[in-house]
Amino acid sequence: MTRFLIILSIIYIISAIYGFQGFKTLFKSSWVHLVYGLMFLAALANFIIRVLNYTPGDGVRGQIANAGGIFFAFLLLGLVFGIFMLLEDIVRLFVFGYNKIAGLSETQNKFFPSRRKFISGIAMGIAALPFGALLYGMYKGKYNYKVLKYQLEFADLPDAFDGYQITQISDVHSGSFDNRKKVAYGIDLINEQKSDVILFTGDMVNDKTKEMEPWSDLFASLEAKDGKFSILGNHDYGDYTQWESEEAKAQNLVDLKNLQKEMGFDLLLDTHRYLKKDGQKIALIGVENWGRGGFKKAGDLEKAKTGIDKEDFKILMSHDPSHWEDVVINDDYHFHLTLSGHTHGMQFGVEIPGWVKWSPVKWRYKYWAGIYEELGQFINVNRGFGFIGYPGRVGIWPEISVITLKKKGLT
Structure with a gap:
């Protein structure tokens, strides 16, 4: 269980950090960046605490179930955001390599920042759907x-x-x-x-x-x-x-x-x-x-x-x-x-x-x-x-x- 928790936490942290690259492209305020980081950390800390204090035989319910639901909602948010950013970085790397080989100047490549912002916006829109749905399902849907x-x-x-x-x-x-x-x-x-x-x-x-x-x-x-x-x-x-x-x-x-x-x-x-x-x-x-x-x-x-x-x-x-x-x-x-x-x-x-x-x-x-x-x-x-x-x-x-x-x- 401990090994699985460590691996899952590493995946969570990497996805959160990588997804943050797109998040900060859309939002320039350092306060918004801080809120992003604190929310991801709080969801992870709550999940780890509940898992480590879990008593086998109690069943997955109550606080540990809620902690797990919130954790996986944030994990999914980070993964979707991160996947978009990874794909964009791969494209950027290939274009950069091609420009170097072709001898194109940097002035011919000014479209990257605006494109990254566009892709980040799409990523946030797509990631927000399952994130919001999972949270809604927890707090409203289960008794609907x-x-x-x-x-x-x-x-x-x-x-x-x-x-x-x-x-x-x-x-x-x-x-x-x-x-x-x-x-x-x-x-x-x-x-x-x-x-x-x-x-x-x-x-x-x-x-x-x-x-x-x-x-x-x-x-x-x-x-x-x-x-x-x-x-x-x-x-x-x-x-x-x-x-x-x-x-x-x-x-x-x-x-x-x-x-x-x-x-x-x-x-x-x-x-x-x-x-x-x-x-x-x-x-x-x-x-x-x-x-x-x-x-x-x-x-x-x-x-x-x-x-x-x-x-x-x-x-x-x-x-x-x-x-x-x-x-x-x-x-x-x-x-x-x-x-x-x-x-x-x-x-x-x-x-x-x-x-x-x-x-x-x-x-x-x-x-x-x-x-x-x-x-x-x-x-x-x-x-x-x-x-x-x-x-x-x-x-x-x-x-x-x-x-x-x-x-x-x-x-």
């Missing part, structure tokens, strides 16, 4: 909750469930929260939807049950006529932190299950329930985490669907959308609607409804955000209520999904 509404039609939906409304939330990651007022606002938004049922699709915590305890009263206040149900996500098992013993890790999972019960969630562990209305029913199935690419494969779909009739209308809760792609859509039981999360939309991307939907996470997950349909079956991949790692969101906002089921052909 969006209610996304979908209406899905099914020919075999029981008539009584025409218009039935589901609110889905996912990936709370309570260990990352740092603003009770904002989280409470998100909870109020969920309750304002007045859905028939609330479904939570995993990752209540980053690592440990204690992360959820300060927020449990807020999530306990969630209400829906037909109740609220939950499943486990990959982070809920405590696999990404250090434990004093395997017994402590196992107890943490027991504590999390108990806490979910205390908050009023019916935790579905490879099992199912029936939602009933006017003498008709739909099956709600919940599996433990099943993920591709090194993620825990604890989910047992066969066990979960035992006792369900093939003809039942089925809603499946499965945290990782790769489970839907690899297993669920080819299962002979035909799961009408699957609800997942996990990807967070990488907490970074560009979405303009009807025009653009892009995030780097699309290179890892084919189904990464929103509604998809395959073989007459739907999945909604929720973008997540919380955040982890980078303490913010840029372009991919925290989501509350509201899905209304409609009977196809029923007026």
